[in-house]
Amino acid sequence: MSQQHEQAVPDSPETDIAIIxxxxxxxxxxxxFACANPRxxxxxxxxxxxxxxxAPVYQPSYDDRSTAIAxxxxxLLSQVGVWEQLSQxxxxIEQVHVSDKGHIGGAVIDRHKVGVDALGYVVPNAWIGRVLISHLRAQGNVTLVSPAQVKQLTPVAGGALLQVEAEGRVSDVPAQLAVIADGAQSRLRASLGIDVDEQDYRQTAIxxxxxxxxxxxxxxxERFTDEGPMAMLPLGGSVQGRSCALVWTQPSDQxxxxxxxxxxxxxSRLQQRFGFRLGPLISVGKRxxxxxxxxxxxxxxxxxxxxxxxxxHFLHPVAGQGFNLAVRDCAALAATLAQAGDRPLGSLSLLQxxxxxxxxxxxxxxxxxxQLTKLFTSSKLPQAALRGLGFVGLECLPPAKQWLTLQTMGKANRQVVL
Ligand SMILES: Cc1cc2nc3c(=O)[nH]c(=O)nc-3n(C[C@H](O)[C@H](O)[C@H](O)COP(=O)(O)OP(=O)(O)OC[C@H]3O[C@@H](n4cnc5c(N)ncnc54)[C@H](O)[C@@H]3O)c2cc1C
Structure with missing residues (x-):
């Protein structure tokens, strides 16, 4: 199957890779995947x-949030060919300021000291969605099936069988490899009996x-308070922008x-919690x-x-790691499958x-x-003591600061190349 098309019901169902x-x-x-192997x-x-x-349509992933892309x-997004458009x-991010309300000191990570054009970029999710989907529409080896729901996923000999429901009809879609990317409440993951380790932070991000x-x-x-961490990410397309994306964690009962x-x-409450680092906060959009x-x-x-x-993996959002980690996972999977040779794409040895x-x-x-989240909300003695040292210690400790810098830039661990 090499012809690009978008449809509600798959008409030529067999596929190498199905992404749900x-x-x-x-x-x-x-x-x-489309970039790793056009075949x-x-x-x-x-x-x-x-x-x-x-005309953007509301879709849960592409809502009013913005994402810090490390x-x-x-x-990786440049290699795929989508960064130029995303960058519009x-x-x-010129600097990241990390501080702890009520404690002196703070860590500053500066792009000049790191020697890069930017530590990362903040991009509205709605724009990420428009760019990615329009890029996929232009790929000859990608078929978009939407709106359609995968009702069932069954591992079979040599692959997986998907039952896809669209327009009241159910079709079978056989695939060599099925990727479950259906969100934190994944119904398909549960239907395969795959359990999750879960820890409720008892916090809600506003x-x-x-x-x-x-x-x-x-x-x-990134500011840590006794109520929970908060982040203010720069928006507006340039350093002269006059708006920020707020992620404000609150105890869930408040x-x-x-x-x-x-x-x-x-x-007024936000200004009191955040202070005047950004000057007066003058308007708030949809919450x-x-x-x-x-x-x-x-x-x-x-x-x-x-x-x-x-x-x-569904992570606390304040360190801006969830999507960035997933992009590295995706690149590593694409690079591994590109070495498949004669093996089927769903072969267990490849996936291992x-x-x-x-x-x-x-x-x-x-x-x-x-740990970043817990360090700054815990009243337990060792964590509270560490918190007292907080970012003063970090500034005085070059390896710790370097680690924080690399993690923030999405480079602390192994680098994936397609
Ligand atoms: C407030 C907040 C701020 C964040 N900020 C950052 C940040 O700055 N940097 C960062 O790296 N990460 C950030 N993240 C994390 C990031 O948003 C997530 O990593 C990312 O959204 C995960 O996307 P996903 O595609 O896995 O899941 P989802 O966005 O949940 O998408 C799952 C999709 O699957 C579809 N679906 C579900 N079931 C089916 C089915 N049976 N058949 C077909 N389709 C189905 C759904 O309709 C949905 O579109 C943040 C998260 C939050 C909550």
Whole structure:
């Protein structure tokens, strides 16, 4: 199958690789696969209508959030050929300021000291969706099936069989490899009996775009408070931008009340928690909320099946690692499958090779984002003591700061090359 088409019901169902879920990770994976080998046929199945080129349609992954794309992910997205277009609405991160409310000191990571054009970029999710999907529409070896829902996934000899429902009809789609990228509440992962290790942070992330009186100068702020961490990421396409993407974590039992505040009350409370680093905060856009858990699939590979993205690991968002880690997973899988030779793409030995490459990166990244969150919200003595030393210690300790810098840039662990 090499002809590009988009349809509600698969008409030529057999495919080399079926990806279930056209969110940020499923779509990025399809782009990486299409680039890794133009001879593979790739079918991406998404339950919601995919964003149109000219009129964005609401889709859960491509909502009002923005994503900090780390330096390492930018390199991978450039190789695929989507970064040039993504960069049209990308705001460069010149510096990251990390601080702890009520404690002196703080760490500053500066792109000049690291010797890069930007530490990363902030891109609105809606734009990521439009660019990725329009890129996939132009690939000869990718078929987009949407809106359509995968009702069942069954491992069979030599591959996997998907039951796809669209327009009231159910079709069978056989694939050599099925990738489950259907989100944190993955129904298909559960249907295969794959369990998750789950930890409820009892926190909820409130997101909104915040208008500023003065330019943000390309500075991203991560601020840790006793209520939970908050991030303000620069938006607007340049360092002169006057808006930021807020991720404000609240204890879950207080989130409803914060969401219900008037705009004026919300801004005043935010200003009090965040301070005046960005000058006066003057407007707030639509607010949304996301309950936070750490959720990790106990298995990510089986013969002919891989679990990816939020279905594989759902992280606390404040360190900006979830999508970046998933992009590295996707690139590692594409690079491993490119070495398949005569082996079927779902061969367990290939998938084990992928997993042995990515396991360490996943463990380190998950540990980093989990510990960062706990270090600054815990009242337990050792953590509270460390917190007292906090970022003063970090500034005085070059290896620790270098590690924080590399992790923030998505480069602390192994680098994947397509
Ligand atoms: C507030 C917040 C801020 C964040 N900020 C950052 C950041 O700055 N940097 C970063 O790296 N990460 C960030 N993340 C993490 C990032 O958003 C996730 O890693 C990413 O959205 C995961 O995408 P996904 O495609 O795996 O899952 P999802 O976005 O949940 O997409 C799953 C898709 O599968 C579809 N689907 C489900 N079931 C089926 C089915 N049966 N058949 C067909 N389709 C199906 C759904 O419709 C959906 O489109 C943030 C997360 C949050 C909550």
């Amino acid at each position: 879920g056209g969110g940020m990770v499923g779509a990025a994976l399809a782009a990486l 593979w046929s790739i079918t991406l199945i998404e339950a919601f209508p995919l964003p149109a080129d000219d 330096h390492g992910s930018v390199a 609405h990308a705001t460069p 997101i909104a775009n915040i208008g500023l009186e003065q330019p943000h100068q390309g500075i991203a702020y 989130a409803e009340a914060v969401l219900a505040l008037s705009d004026e009350e919300f801004l 949304d909320s996301y309950p936070l858990t750490l959720s990790i699939a106990k298995e990510q590979i089986r013969s002919s099946v891989v679990v990816m993205g939020n279905a594989a 090779a992928y997993w042995s490459q990515q396991a360490l990166d996943q463990q380190a990244t998950i540990h980093f984002s989990d």
